[in-house]
Amino acid sequence: MCLDGPALSGIRGRPYNSLFMQTIFIIAILGLGFLITFQIAKASEYVAVLRGEEKARKQSNKVNAFMLLAFLVVGLIGVYYCNERLKGKILGPSASVQGVLIDRMLYITIALTGIVFLITQICLFWFSYKYQESDKRKPYYYPHNNKLEMIWTVIPAIALTVLVGFGLFYWFKITGDAPKDAMIVEVTGKQFGWEFRYPGKDGILGKKYFKYIDPAKNNPLGQIWDDPANHDDVWMEQEMHLVVNRPVKLIIGSKDVIHDVGLAHFRMKMDAVPGTPTTMWFTPRFTTKQMIKKTGNPKFVYELSCDQMCGKGHTGMRGVVVVQTQDEFDAWMMDKKPQYYVANPDKDPYAPKPDSVKTVAAIIK
Amino acid sequence: MSEEMNTPQEVVTTHEVHHDEHHVHHHKETFITKYIFSQDHKTIGKQFLITGIIWAIIGGLFSVLFRLQLGYPDQHFPILETFFGHWAKGGQIQPEFYYALITMHGTVLVFFVLTAGLSGTFANLLIPLQIGARDMAAPLLNMLSYWFFFMASVVMVSSLFISTGPAAGGWTVYPPLSALGQASEGSKLGMDLWIVSMALFVVSSLLGGLNYISTILNMRTKGMSMTRLPLTIWALFFTAILGVLSFPVLLSGLILLLFDRNLGTSFYLSDIVVNGQVLPNEGGSAILFQHLFWFLGHPEVYIIILPAMGIASEILSVNSRKPIFGYMAMVGSLFAITVLAFLVWAHHMFVTGLNPFLGSIFVLLTLLIAVPSAIKVFNWLTTLWRGNIRFFPSTLFAIGFVSLFISGGLTGIFLGNSTIDIHLHDTMFIVAHFHIVMGVAGMFGMFAGIYHWFPKMFGRYLNSTLGYIHFWVTMIGAYLIFWPMHYEGLAGMPRRYLDKSSWVSFSQFADLDRMITIVSILVFAVQLMFVFNFFYSIFKGRKVTSQNPWGSNTLEWTTPIRPGHGNWEGEIPEVHRWAYDYGKDGREFIPQVEPIGANESTH
Numbered sequence: 001m002c003l004d005g006p007a008l009s010g011i012r013g014r015p016y017n018s019l020f021m022q023t024i025f026i027i028a029i030l031g032l033g034f035l036i037t038f039q040i041a042k043a044s045e046y047v048a049v050l051r052g053e054e055k056a057r058k059q060s061n062k063v064n065a066f067m068l069l070a071f072l073v074v075g076l077i078g079v080y081y082c083n084e085r086l087k088g089k090i091l092g093p094s095a096s097v098q099g100v101l102i103d104r105m106l107y108i109t110i111a112l113t114g115i116v117f118l119i120t121q122i123c124l125f126w127f128s129y130k131y132q133e134s135d136k137r138k139p140y141y142y143p144h145n146n147k148l149e150m151i152w153t154v155i156p157a158i159a160l161t162v163l164v165g166f167g168l169f170y171w172f173k174i175t176g177d178a179p180k181d182a183m184i185v186e187v188t189g190k191q192f193g194w195e196f197r198y199p200g201k202d203g204i205l206g207k208k209y210f211k212y213i214d215p216a217k218n219n220p221l222g223q224i225w226d227d228p229a230n231h232d233d234v235w236m237e238q239e240m241h242l243v244v245n246r247p248v249k250l251i252i253g254s255k256d257v258i259h260d261v262g263l264a265h266f267r268m269k270m271d272a273v274p275g276t277p278t279t280m281w282f283t284p285r286f287t288t289k290q291m292i293k294k295t296g297n298p299k300f301v302y303e304l305s306c307d308q309m310c311g312k313g314h315t316g317m318r319g320v321v322v323v324q325t326q327d328e329f330d331a332w333m334m335d336k337k338p339q340y341y342v343a344n345p346d347k348d349p350y351a352p353k354p355d356s357v358k359t360v361a362a363i364i365k
Numbered sequence: 366m367s368e369e370m371n372t373p374q375e376v377v378t379t380h381e382v383h384h385d386e387h388h389v390h391h392h393k394e395t396f397i398t399k400y401i402f403s404q405d406h407k408t409i410g411k412q413f414l415i416t417g418i419i420w421a422i423i424g425g426l427f428s429v430l431f432r433l434q435l436g437y438p439d440q441h442f443p444i445l446e447t448f449f450g451h452w453a454k455g456g457q458i459q460p461e462f463y464y465a466l467i468t469m470h471g472t473v474l475v476f477f478v479l480t481a482g483l484s485g486t487f488a489n490l491l492i493p494l495q496i497g498a499r500d501m502a503a504p505l506l507n508m509l510s511y512w513f514f515f516m517a518s519v520v521m522v523s524s525l526f527i528s529t530g531p532a533a534g535g536w537t538v539y540p541p542l543s544a545l546g547q548a549s550e551g552s553k554l555g556m557d558l559w560i561v562s563m564a565l566f567v568v569s570s571l572l573g574g575l576n577y578i579s580t581i582l583n584m585r586t587k588g589m590s591m592t593r594l595p596l597t598i599w600a601l602f603f604t605a606i607l608g609v610l611s612f613p614v615l616l617s618g619l620i621l622l623l624f625d626r627n628l629g630t631s632f633y634l635s636d637i638v639v640n641g642q643v644l645p646n647e648g649g650s651a652i653l654f655q656h657l658f659w660f661l662g663h664p665e666v667y668i669i670i671l672p673a674m675g676i677a678s679e680i681l682s683v684n685s686r687k688p689i690f691g692y693m694a695m696v697g698s699l700f701a702i703t704v705l706a707f708l709v710w711a712h713h714m715f716v717t718g719l720n721p722f723l724g725s726i727f728v729l730l731t732l733l734i735a736v737p738s739a740i741k742v743f744n745w746l747t748t749l750w751r752g753n754i755r756f757f758p759s760t761l762f763a764i765g766f767v768s769l770f771i772s773g774g775l776t777g778i779f780l781g782n783s784t785i786d787i788h789l790h791d792t793m794f795i796v797a798h799f800h801i802v803m804g805v806a807g808m809f810g811m812f813a814g815i816y817h818w819f820p821k822m823f824g825r826y827l828n829s830t831l832g833y834i835h836f837w838v839t840m841i842g843a844y845l846i847f848w849p850m851h852y853e854g855l856a857g858m859p860r861r862y863l864d865k866s867s868w869v870s871f872s873q874f875a876d877l878d879r880m881i882t883i884v885s886i887l888v889f890a891v892q893l894m895f896v897f898n899f900f901y902s903i904f905k906g907r908k909v910t911s912q913n914p915w916g917s918n919t920l921e922w923t924t925p926i927r928p929g930h931g932n933w934e935g936e937i938p939e940v941h942r943w944a945y946d947y948g949k950d951g952r953e954f955i956p957q958v959e960p961i962g963a964n965e966s967t968h
């Protein structure tokens with residue numbers, strides 16, 4: 001640190017200094033602003049005492065009542081403006097069939113809570129303004145009204161029942177069993193990256209045991225090689241390929257701490273817990289290429305984000321999901337070598353061919 | 366009217382002069398027994414408050430630091446390196462530092478400021494004063510409650526200065542991350558200190574809580590039936606019950622964590638290969654910790670908000686010059702919230718692999734808790750309706766509290782619906798939700814209380830011009846910071862990310878993050894101004910000259926302007942009515958000590 005200090009300031013000498021000055025400057029301005037504010041505040045207290053506290057209080061009462069009303073009006077305009085500015089940035093329609101249901105639930109909730117929000121906030125600030133202190137008004141002694149209280153117990157209860165009804169209907173659809181023809185992919189989180197395993201032709205993921213995990217021996221997931229189901233399982237890192245319109249069931253695990261498979265575009269999320277596998281399934285609606293067209297962003301990719309705090313590399317725990325047509329997927333899968341052969345080259349019927357050795361090397365890296 | 370009020374008191378004082386002198390002679394107090402190891406509930410309350418304020422400054426400063434990183438991810442701030450060395454290498458906050466900051470920010474604000482600083486302060490100050498008691502049931506334990514909190518603070522502060530840094534796994538400290546030193550610097554010694562500190566904190570909170578409960582149940586003055594208690598006391602009562610029943614569960618969870626960390630047990634650990642090292646542990650459940658944590662964690666959020674609700678109810682009623690609307694419904698909904706708060710914890714765990722059927726039960730119970738919350742809001746609105754409202758800074762903060770509680774409570778309805786929560790869990794939407802409904806609303810409750818009871822605490826007023834500036838900047842700032850944050854969450858932006866620029870899906874909010882950072886700094890500066898106002902006014906504020914400056918009905922305003930240990934000089938006054946006779950029969954207010962008049966109307 002001491003060593004790179006001078007070197008850094010050599011390279012960035014100017015911005016460093018000017019930033020330092022800027023910081024000092026900002027602090028100085030804040031300090032000055034504070035001093036002035038304080039003087040005014042103090043003075044206004046003296047003036048209030050001189051002119052009669054009652055009178056001064058009534059005046060500030062009017063100001064604050066007006067401010068509350070202004071806050072309501074400006075606030076509501078702000079809510080509208082904020083929505084206009086930001087609604088285009090929230091990823092567009094869901095890219096999975098299940099996510100469509102989630103979005104629908106979301107919009108139902110926004111509509112319902114939006115109404116409540118408007119009514120209650122308007123009442124709050126309007127009442128505050130309208131019933132500000134006035135010498136002419138006698139406050140209304142109104143300690144309770146059972147009928148009213150009944151009404152506003154029952155109405156929210158009904159509204160919430162509706163929301164729960166819709167919500168659970170969708171929830172069971174989404175969390176129910178995956179369709180039988182669903183493709184299976186195993187996702188494993190680790191500090192700080194993602195690993196994927198495809199079950200191969202037999203459609204079965206072979207058994208594994210964490211004590212066999214040994215990347216040096218090409219067994220990053222701890223597969224048990226005695227299990228024949230493992231012989232055709234394909235392992236890869238950082239990129240997961242899926243088929244459009246084909247349900248996929250993810251079997252999720254972790255090697256070290258809790259991570260979370262977050263798929264924002266698909267509106268999907270599930271924790272990756274060491275020792276306790278979890279699952280989730282969904283059906284992608286659009287290929288990556290379609291999304292590039294839809295978004296007009298040539299760099300578009302579906303991203304897999306880790307959504308559970310997992311250590312210093314949490315922010316960078318990014319995976320990529322490629323959604324393809326079945327043909328594209330098959331072509332991509334074709335030249336993938338099962339991990340069994342990578343770990344046990346002597347068992348590989350095609351080994352030792354020079355270029356497959358290269359692929360192996362590439363995979364290891 | 367005033368004659369009526371004064372007569373009984375005068376009688377009482379003359380009657381009790383002898384006893385009173387006696388009282389004073391017994392307590393020759395030194396500086397140490399008066400200000401440091403004091404058993405006077407009012408002093409202990411102030412100790413909680415001032416410690417809480419110091420913590421709030423520290424915790425707030427942490428948030429300014431990590432907001433700098435979020436708003437300006439590729440800027441260099443050399444001044445940071447000057448202060449923090451390798452934690453901010455090259456003037457940039459390093460990931461380990463960032464996570465340590467957010468973890469300490471969360472822990473400090475949730476537990477030390479909004480639990481100890483809020484209910485510790487107001488339970489101590491208000492319970493004896495408002496129920497008519499000379500002190501708590503067990504003043505010594507009460508004092509110990511503060512000192513355990515103090516020790517917890519010392520341990521937590523010390524963890525900031527060790528070479529591997531403080532805990533850095535988030536305020537929820539989920540294992541295995543928090544259990545394995547190999548997985549994170551912050552899970553080394555810093556995590557042990559975190560656990561020790563929290564254990565001390567739990568002891569503090571139990572000592573306090575049991576005291577509050579027994580004081581409220583046993584030491585009410587004559588005539589103060591439970592249904593005549595001010596809502597502040599009801600709220601503090603339920604808060605204490607929540608704490609007493611849920612903190613031990615956290616403690617047991619933390620002890621198991623301590624075992625896993627240091628004794629090689631496997632409560633939370635199974636099938637782990639960390640940093641290339643295969644660990645022997647098998648059979649543990651990482652999710653078990655989350656159940657234990659949230660069994661406290663959810664009640665904890667109500668431990669924070671109930672006192673704020675009580676304070677807001679009291680202040681809104683006093684300053685609208687009108688009774689609180691639906692007193693019994695308010696008590697009932699506090700009770701319902703308290704019960705339901707224990708039955709919803711798994712809504713924090715919808716996507717942990719929780720059985721979906723079990724999840725659906727928690728959806729039901731969670732949305733059920735919105736009903737009592739809604740009742741409270743409607744009752745506050747009706748309290749304002751046709752009132753005659755005086756906008757002191759306390760009133761404004763109470764109104765702001767209601768506004769924030771509405772906004773944040775409504776987003777809770779999104780999250781309680783597991784279907785939507787799949788998408789929003791662990792995104793910035795959560796951060797927006799709980800900051801509005803708990804963080805800022807809790808602070809608003811606390812500010813309201815401080816402005817309202819400062820005259821009782823110190824015999825002086827806070828400067829109200831500074832108070833108005835404080836309110837308006839904080840209110841506008843809070844919405845500017847947290848409202849747009851919901852959109853980041855709707856875009857799926859995960860929480861606890863320190864730099865989104867390399868992401869295709871989340872990098873579109875850089876401008877917004879910058880705006881939020883700037884506003885946060887301003888809001889923080891205004892809080893410092895409040896702190897200045899607070900300490901300045903203790904010594905130099907305008908003096909209180911009338912016994913009951915807000916025209917309030919509750920008992921604390923029948924004590925002398927600067928009450929000594931024992932609160933009332935003479936006998937403790939008797940209570941004849943509920944606390945909310947404002948605007949009744951053409952009278953502006955009728956204190957609780959006034960007997961029911963012959964011709965008084967009934968409601």
Ligand code: HEM
Binds near residue numbers: 773775798799803
């Ligand atoms: C209408 C009532 C409310 C409902 C239905 C509700 C629902 C929820 C749900 C389901 C979550 C978990 C979301 C997730 O992590 O995916 C959550 C998070 C949270 N809520 Fe609420 N909430 C409500 C009111 C409150 C109140 C009153 C407070 C505090 C005073 C609060 C504080 C919090 C906190 C602190 C978290 C986040 C904890 C964390 O993960 O760090 N909520 N809320």
Ligand SMILES: [Cu+2]
Binds near residue numbers: 307309314
């Ligand atoms: Cu992570």
Ligand SMILES: [Cu+2]
Binds near residue numbers: 662663709710712713
């Ligand atoms: Cu909760």
